[in-house]
Amino acid sequence: MSSATYVADPRADAAEAGGRCAGLALVGCPNCGKTALFNALTGSRQKVANYAGVTVERKEGMFATPGGRRLRVIDLPGTYSLRARSPDEAVTRDVVLGRRADETAPDALVCVADATNLRLVLRLVLELKQTGRPLVLALNMIDIARRQGAEIDVERLSAELGGIPVVPTVAVRRGGIAALLETIDKLPPLAASAQPRPAQDDGEWREPDAAAIRALHREADRILKVCSFRPGDAGLTARIDRVLLHPVFGTLILLAILFLMFQAVFAWAQPLMDMIKAGFDLLAEGVRTVLPAGMVRDLLTDGIIAGVGSVLVFLPQIVILFFFILLLEDFGYMARAAFLMDKVMGAAGLHGRAFIPLLSSFACAIPGVMATRVIDNRRDRLATIMVAPLMTCSARIPVYTLIISAFVPAQTTFLGGWVGLQGLVMFGLYGAGIVSALLVSAVLKRLVWRSSPPEPFLMELPSYKMPRPRNVLLGLWQRATMFLRRAGTIILSLMIVLWFLSSFPGAPEGATEPAINYSVAGIVGHWLEPALAPIGFNWQIAAALIPGLAAREVMVGALGTIYAVAGAGEDAAASALAPVLTAQWALPTALALLAWYVFAPQCASTLAVIRRETNSWRWPVATFLYMLALAYAAAFVTFHVASAFLPAG
Amino acid sequence: MQLSIAMDGPVTAQAAEASPLQDAAAGAAVALGSCTRGWRGHVADFDSAAAAASGGGELVRRLLEIGFVEGASVEVMHEGPFGRDPIAVRIDGTATIALRRRDAAAIRVVPEGGRASGRIR
Numbered sequence: 001m002s003s004a005t006y007v008a009d010p011r012a013d014a015a016e017a018g019g020r021c022a023g024l025a026l027v028g029c030p031n032c033g034k035t036a037l038f039n040a041l042t043g044s045r046q047k048v049a050n051y052a053g054v055t056v057e058r059k060e061g062m063f064a065t066p067g068g069r070r071l072r073v074i075d076l077p078g079t080y081s082l083r084a085r086s087p088d089e090a091v092t093r094d095v096v097l098g099r100r101a102d103e104t105a106p107d108a109l110v111c112v113a114d115a116t117n118l119r120l121v122l123r124l125v126l127e128l129k130q131t132g133r134p135l136v137l138a139l140n141m142i143d144i145a146r147r148q149g150a151e152i153d154v155e156r157l158s159a160e161l162g163g164i165p166v167v168p169t170v171a172v173r174r175g176g177i178a179a180l181l182e183t184i185d186k187l188p189p190l191a192a193s194a195q196p197r198p199a200q201d202d203g204e205w206r207e208p209d210a211a212a213i214r215a216l217h218r219e220a221d222r223i224l225k226v227c228s229f230r231p232g233d234a235g236l237t238a239r240i241d242r243v244l245l246h247p248v249f250g251t252l253i254l255l256a257i258l259f260l261m262f263q264a265v266f267a268w269a270q271p272l273m274d275m276i277k278a279g280f281d282l283l284a285e286g287v288r289t290v291l292p293a294g295m296v297r298d299l300l301t302d303g304i305i306a307g308v309g310s311v312l313v314f315l316p317q318i319v320i321l322f323f324f325i326l327l328l329e330d331f332g333y334m335a336r337a338a339f340l341m342d343k344v345m346g347a348a349g350l351h352g353r354a355f356i357p358l359l360s361s362f363a364c365a366i367p368g369v370m371a372t373r374v375i376d377n378r379r380d381r382l383a384t385i386m387v388a389p390l391m392t393c394s395a396r397i398p399v400y401t402l403i404i405s406a407f408v409p410a411q412t413t414f415l416g417g418w419v420g421l422q423g424l425v426m427f428g429l430y431g432a433g434i435v436s437a438l439l440v441s442a443v444l445k446r447l448v449w450r451s452s453p454p455e456p457f458l459m460e461l462p463s464y465k466m467p468r469p470r471n472v473l474l475g476l477w478q479r480a481t482m483f484l485r486r487a488g489t490i491i492l493s494l495m496i497v498l499w500f501l502s503s504f505p506g507a508p509e510g511a512t513e514p515a516i517n518y519s520v521a522g523i524v525g526h527w528l529e530p531a532l533a534p535i536g537f538n539w540q541i542a543a544a545l546i547p548g549l550a551a552r553e554v555m556v557g558a559l560g561t562i563y564a565v566a567g568a569g570e571d572a573a574a575s576a577l578a579p580v581l582t583a584q585w586a587l588p589t590a591l592a593l594l595a596w597y598v599f600a601p602q603c604a605s606t607l608a609v610i611r612r613e614t615n616s617w618r619w620p621v622a623t624f625l626y627m628l629a630l631a632y633a634a635a636f637v638t639f640h641v642a643s644a645f646l647p648a649g
Numbered sequence: 650m651q652l653s654i655a656m657d658g659p660v661t662a663q664a665a666e667a668s669p670l671q672d673a674a675a676g677a678a679v680a681l682g683s684c685t686r687g688w689r690g691h692v693a694d695f696d697s698a699a700a701a702a703s704g705g706g707e708l709v710r711r712l713l714e715i716g717f718v719e720g721a722s723v724e725v726m727h728e729g730p731f732g733r734d735p736i737a738v739r740i741d742g743t744a745t746i747a748l749r750r751r752d753a754a755a756i757r758v759v760p761e762g763g764r765a766s767g768r769i770r
Contacts, residue, residue: 081714117743120716210710217718238726241745245727245737339747343731346749352735456708456752458715461737461745 023072023104025095028112029121030078031462033140037112037171038075056091067185080120082127083207086376096131097202108134108187115145122220132203134187135164138180142168148235157227237463244336254340261324265317272316280309303499307557308492317394318483319476321363326475330467335459342457348438349445351375352457354384361391365606369613377455383444386623387437389606392430395552399597400429402556406578407590432598498547498558536589536639552603588642595638601627682754688725690760692717700755708755716740717756
């Protein structure tokens with residue numbers, strides 16, 4: 001994703017006969033249905049980019065009013081106030097006030113309100129009014145408000161707000177959109193002056209202090225009192241919360257949901273993963289029969305097909321995990337999970353909201369790091385970003401699975417066969433990731449950022465809503481394509497590079513050692529071996545760690561290439577990797593590699609996303625270094641303890 | 650981009666200015682942070698000492714923004730499973746806000762009965 005500076009849409013310019021295309025901005029509190037309204041207005045005519053310098057999503061679309069005007073509309077990040085605290089809220093403030101150089105100041109604002117919860121948004125409306133820009137209030141989710149028995153006097157509300165047009169809408173069902181468009185058409189002529197970029201203009205808005213916030217609240221309360229009637233019933237959400245936030249049952253339900261998620265990720269995904277694997281094996285076999293033996297055939301089968309296949313095999317797991325996360329988020333449960341886990345997170349110096357990013361990091365640290373945007377405070381956010389890569393992402397699973405299946409006996413079980421040693425080791429590796437993440441953040445908050453004042457934890461628990469299948473499917477599609485694009489670009493090219501590195505230069509005439517020993521990968525591996533010998537790694541592991549730096553799962557493909565090539569022959573290449581490793585490595589080495597992988601900073605994409613999210617090289621470098629140090633230390637301790645206590649061989 | 654916002658003076662001074670209920674409420678007021686599940690009442694004012702321990706003026710502004718204004722009705726709906734922390738507070742029967750007891754300690758509240766004085770709303 002590149003950061004885009006705004007370029008006027010040429011079609012729009014034509015439509016306005018050379019004049020500037022007028023722009024609207026959607027503003028509103030979080031969870032008010034702003035994005036649903038944006039979708040209802042623009043349909044598929046949207047483009048998504050990032051604001052320069054910050055990774056805040058910039059969504060822009062076009063639509064035409066019944067009056068024949070074409071308008072640009074941007075969907076701004078949700079906020080309770082123009083007094084911005086997070087980068088997202090700062091973007092909203094700066095766009096509304098025309099302070100951003102890369103964004104045309106909006107000609108009019110549409111404030112989107114959750115009609116079931118008007119109190120906070122009215123204060124925002126009053127703040128927006130101070131900016132002096134034309135303003136329309138969309139009373140969204142009016143159907144839910146009415147079903148709850150609320151009555152809102154729309155005309156009175158409009159009058160009390162000083163004549164601001166107020167339009168009831170049901171954005172998810174496109175209700176009230178026609179009326180909203182008509183109202184927009186009636187606004188004072190937008191952009192008639194055709195000035196290219198109205199200068200920064202705060203109007204009468206000044207950053208409110210405590211007294212001003214109180215005054216705005218009093219005014220909002222007064223307006224609310226005369227314009228609306230709300231029954232006292234807390235409704236369905238309160239009844240559901242009585243169970244889901246119950247100290248005992250709520251916690252048990254959260255654990256059950258997490259268990260179900262992981263059960264699904266590991267068990268349900270297996271048949272699909274086997275199918276994908278079989279498909280790639282078949283493809284490689286097909287290529288092998290069609291093409292003559294030679295370099296091209298080897299590159300295709302051993303390099304590209306085997307390599308990309310070893311990564312694509314994770315797609316089912318990622319899709320299943322995100323299915324759960326998106327479903328729970330749409331339902332409104334994620335804030336409850338944060339509520340239940342806040343004490344645990346808080347003990348580690350983290351914000352309750354860090355629970356969601358850390359949970360996402362079990363699939364992949366990239367969406368996890370991106371999800372930290374919900375955390376307002378910079379230090380809380382940085383702490384979460386820095387520990388997110390410690391959560392066991394699905395890219396570590398193939399490495400863990402390979403080594404566990406090669407070195408941990410499957411026959412060893414406990415409790416009458418219900419608990420296997422292999423499963424216990426896997427569980428221990430997950431536990432080690434979680435515990436180390438909490439410890440690292442506790443150290444960061446207690447030692448590094450000791451001087452900063454503690455950050456309040458204030459979070460609205462939104463009303464429960466039926467998840468909309470379209471939202472969930474759209475989110476899944478975005479996640480899946482993001483992963484596929486990564487597999488198709490970074491990982492594909494790395495596989496090719498890796499294959500060349502481990503194939504060239506070839507073995508000299510009359511060579512006695514395996515061919516890879518003479519290749520670039522072998523040379524680098526040998527060169528690194530002295531540094532890694534204290535933690536029990538041989539040169540093959542060292543050589544596989546290099547391409548594994550691009551993405552952890554590549555390590556498996558790399559080991560496959562290295563040992564398949566080292567085995568020199570069709571037979572060795574065809575046999576599974578696990579028995580080869582069992583024969584080649586000592587147990588302490590295997591355990592040290594597992595320990596290394598709990599901490600290993602081996603994911604260029606994660607470091608790149610940290611760079612983007614923090615807008616500085618400092619944090620990815622710090623993350624890389626501390627993880628590298630922990631990985632080396634953990635592998636060192638594991639190797640030496642294992643060597644001392646385990647029987648040799 | 651840490652937004653540095655200076656504390657704007659002693660909190661109680663402002664609260665006294667802004668809240669006519671303080672005198673009537675002062676006797677019965679307790680910290681919201683110490684209330685248990687099912688507790689109902691109204692926001693009286695803010696405790697500057699408790700606020701200073703946890704973010705100061707910035708904490709008070711954020712509490713105000715999310716709806717803890719003087720006179721707002723509050724009900725403690727839920728308590729966290731570990732150490733009964735954080736708490737979920739329903740404000741004016743509409744929004745439910747989760748916050749930690751340490752932060753809630755800055756909000757002084759009067760119980761439901763305080764309404765009898767006729768001074769609250």
